[in-house]
Amino acid sequence: MRFLRALWLVTHKDLLIEARSREILYTTLLFAAACVLVFAFGFVREGQPLGDAAAGILWIAIAFSGTLALGRAFDRERQSETLRALMMAPIERPALYLGKLLGILILMAVVEVVIVPLVALLFQAPLFRRPALLVGLLAAGTIGFAAVGTLFAAMLVRARSRDVLLPVLLYPITIPVIIAGVRGTAALLQVEIDEPMARAWLAMLGLFDVVFITLALWTFEPVMTE
Amino acid sequence: MTRRLLGTTRRVLIACAAAVLLFVAAPVRAQAPQQPTAAQQGFVPVENLPQQEHMPAAPLVGAAYAFAWVLILLYLWSIWRRLNTVEREMQAVSRRVAEERRP
Amino acid sequence: MKRLFPLTLLVVAAMFVYAPFAILGAPQESTMGLVQKIFYFHVPSWMAMFLAVGICGVSSAVYLFNRNRSADRLAAAAAELGVVFGLIGLVTGPLWARKAWGVWWQWDARLTSTLVLWLIFQAYLVLRRYGGPGSDRLAAGVAVFGMANVPFVYWSVNMWRTIHPTTSVVPTLLPGMRGPFWFCATAFVLLFALLLAARTRLETRRAELEDLYLALDE
Numbered sequence: 001m002r003f004l005r006a007l008w009l010v011t012h013k014d015l016l017i018e019a020r021s022r023e024i025l026y027t028t029l030l031f032a033a034a035c036v037l038v039f040a041f042g043f044v045r046e047g048q049p050l051g052d053a054a055a056g057i058l059w060i061a062i063a064f065s066g067t068l069a070l071g072r073a074f075d076r077e078r079q080s081e082t083l084r085a086l087m088m089a090p091i092e093r094p095a096l097y098l099g100k101l102l103g104i105l106i107l108m109a110v111v112e113v114v115i116v117p118l119v120a121l122l123f124q125a126p127l128f129r130r131p132a133l134l135v136g137l138l139a140a141g142t143i144g145f146a147a148v149g150t151l152f153a154a155m156l157v158r159a160r161s162r163d164v165l166l167p168v169l170l171y172p173i174t175i176p177v178i179i180a181g182v183r184g185t186a187a188l189l190q191v192e193i194d195e196p197m198a199r200a201w202l203a204m205l206g207l208f209d210v211v212f213i214t215l216a217l218w219t220f221e222p223v224m225t226e
Numbered sequence: 227m228t229r230r231l232l233g234t235t236r237r238v239l240i241a242c243a244a245a246v247l248l249f250v251a252a253p254v255r256a257q258a259p260q261q262p263t264a265a266q267q268g269f270v271p272v273e274n275l276p277q278q279e280h281m282p283a284a285p286l287v288g289a290a291y292a293f294a295w296v297l298i299l300l301y302l303w304s305i306w307r308r309l310n311t312v313e314r315e316m317q318a319v320s321r322r323v324a325e326e327r328r329p
Numbered sequence: 330m331k332r333l334f335p336l337t338l339l340v341v342a343a344m345f346v347y348a349p350f351a352i353l354g355a356p357q358e359s360t361m362g363l364v365q366k367i368f369y370f371h372v373p374s375w376m377a378m379f380l381a382v383g384i385c386g387v388s389s390a391v392y393l394f395n396r397n398r399s400a401d402r403l404a405a406a407a408a409e410l411g412v413v414f415g416l417i418g419l420v421t422g423p424l425w426a427r428k429a430w431g432v433w434w435q436w437d438a439r440l441t442s443t444l445v446l447w448l449i450f451q452a453y454l455v456l457r458r459y460g461g462p463g464s465d466r467l468a469a470g471v472a473v474f475g476m477a478n479v480p481f482v483y484w485s486v487n488m489w490r491t492i493h494p495t496t497s498v499v500p501t502l503l504p505g506m507r508g509p510f511w512f513c514a515t516a517f518v519l520l521f522a523l524l525l526a527a528r529t530r531l532e533t534r535r536a537e538l539e540d541l542y543l544a545l546d547e
């Protein structure tokens with residue numbers, strides 16, 4: 001119970017700060033929309049999007065804007081050394097990690113609520129024929145991406161050139177998430193929905209989430225201790 | 227002590243470099259009979275060539291070998307150079323430590 | 330250990346000098362012909378790379394949880410070697426593919442997943458180099474994640490692209506090819522061990538230098 005309370009306090013703090021300025025939300029949303037627009041020029045020919053372009057654009061927009069949100073969220077903690085204060089607080093490290101993760105997840109979920117319909121609309125993608133599977137893929141993929149991203153962004157707070165290092169470290173590690181997200185969503189976009197394929201990718205994403213959240217909880221303490 | 231170590235390391239690495247040079251040269255000698263000499267003397271009709279020679283494989287194999295060996299050689303050299311720098315710096319620092327202790 | 334070094338060096342040098350003759354002596358593969366000879370050091374370089382990745386991941390975990398500095402030095406050395414041997418594999422692979430598949434790069438499961446792995450360890454080195462003070466522990470975290478990622482990357486790339494031509498050639502090699510192949514593999518693993526020892530020594534000397542500087546400051 002104490003653990004959950006500590007977790008929620010960390011998330012609540014982040015959400016409160018964000019609710020006051022809405023800086024990260026607005027910038028991330030605009031960035032994601034700009035991403036979708038830029039990719040449209042690359043993957044739309046004669047008014048028609050190429051093959052599975054919609055799925056790819058959706059997940060790249062999620063990954064890019066997620067990286068931006070992660071970087072900004074931890075930059076905020078760095079500015080007045082609040083992360084150090086959090087580390088000194090008498091709460092368990094896993095609660096701290098999960099609290100930060102939950103905050104990022106809520107932020108990314110809000111961005112996705114806007115971006116997914118936008119992609120469906122702009123690329124004539126029939127995304128909502130299996131809503132449960134789509135939501136499952138989005139949730140599992142976002143959790144996997146954010147689980148690795150939160151740990152990396154947290155540990156890079158003290159590092160030099162962190163802005164460049166975050167995507168350099170994060171993208172190669174989260175390539176399974178990107179592949180699974182894109183292929184799973186593409187399976188949902190086909191004329192005849194390839195449900196077993198989407199389920200297989202969803203299962204892989206679930207396994208990825210379990211393994212990497214466990215690993216992150218395990219390594220958060222030794223990585224963050226100075 | 228450090229000088230002796232430096233000497234051994236340098237000798238070992240020179241031996242290393244020499245060995246690597248040796249085996250860089252070896253495939254060149256070994257590859258030589260593989261080069262299609264007929265092509266150098268004049269045009270050879272494609273039909274007379276064995277199937278796999280339509281696209282010459284020897285330069286690809288040679289390039290792959292050369293790349294592997296040059297890379298290993300360069301890497302050895304870089305380790306050697308970095309070790310030397312550290313050793314040199316170490317000598318300088320230990321001299322300074324000794325000087326400070328004397329008075 | 331110090332006695333063993335020159336001896337192993339001699340053995341490795343001799344093996345590498347003999348290797349081209351062993352490879353040329355091996356029977357020609359029926360469909361790919363001469364270009365298949367790249368196999369004899371393409372595959373061993375991958376073996377060395379995966380060995381490096383394993384060593385780097387395990388010793389990073391040891392460093393993270395035991396604060397054992399020599400484990401960290403071993404991990405750093407292994408990561409650099411992994412990148413070097415990976416580069417050999419990544420360059421020789423396309424040279425082989427150009428002849429065998431007709432293209433320089435094929436988004437094949439093995440090639441792609443190894444490229445991803447190579448990028449992860451490249452990132453590890455970049456983090457160590459430019460991350461500033463304390464980045465060794467962060468890099469150790471990255472190495473642990475990178476190692477855990479191997480099955481996921483392989484599985485997902487495999488499902489994404491299922492055109493891989495050869496799944497398991499090594500156990501089914503012709504008898505005439507088996508000898509030269511294992512000869513080359515042994516030579517590469519020995520070379521790897523040798524370079525690892527040299528590179529770890531460099532890291533150890535650097536740490537000693539750091540300590541000397543600290544002693545000087547006091």
